[in-house]
Amino acid sequence: MTVLKMKLNGKQVEVEIKPSDLLLNVLRDKLGLMGTKEGCGEGDCGACTVILDGETVTSCITPALKAMGKEVITIEGLSDGKELHPIQKAFVEYGAIQCGYCTPAMILSAKALLDKNPTPTREEIKTAISGNLCRCGGYEYIIAAIQSLIKP
Template sequence: MKLEFTVNGKNVSLEVPPDRRLLDILREDLGLTGTKEGCGEGECGACTVLLDRRAVHSCLTVAAQLPGREVVTIEGLSDCGEMSDLQRAFVEETAIQCGYCTTGMVMSARALLYENPNPTEEEIRIALAGNICRCSGYTQIIRAVKRAAAEERGEAERD
């Protein structure tokens, strides 16, 4: 099938089978390797990207679902090569250890902050529930999301 959609603000046109996974299109066809494959079954969240500003598992999303839609990957969050506030908050709050789950966590957090710019800790936990991290611990991750939310609102985060 001829596939036309937007990735990180750029129009993309590819000839792919309708059942080709978005994860494979991003990594193999478009060279966007920030999106990781963990379980390949939609359980771990490592492959999370935004599809029309909503978090989806790219390992479960197929080409037939993409025409005319907008995909944003971790690479699309940066601005002229600079990390976004959310990415920077993950680094500064030491919410990164091995880094494998990090892109999925950041993308799930980004989707949450699009929908709710002032989430509670419980809302953050719920939004990240589909993402598994074995290294860093959720305290730093939640702190990073809260910090980024406050910065995006123009406030300093207060505990």
């Protein structure tokens, strides 16, 4: 066993893990953060996306120790517990959610994009979410929700 130290959703955490643990399993099984989903388990579908030091990564193929000393943001880190984050609000408002399984990761990909580029083009939005599969197929609503956050 070893101790993983990281800044998780704004707070320093220490958690005992096995060196072979994956970040996804640490988040879900050790820390109880169930918003991060496992889809394909191979890094393709993007359902397990989290933000690691500002960049999106698929946590299902990320050794947990890659997060040592770094900052991790999961969907649980967006809202303050009272109000939804503006991206979450936009997804609700635009009906950008059907089954919801891809949604936490989709919102994190949107956040990573908007944090770097507050005025993305439609093409840039499409690229930013190109690693997040939505099998309900509601991409247009997702794009509209993200576009609604662009301040003129």
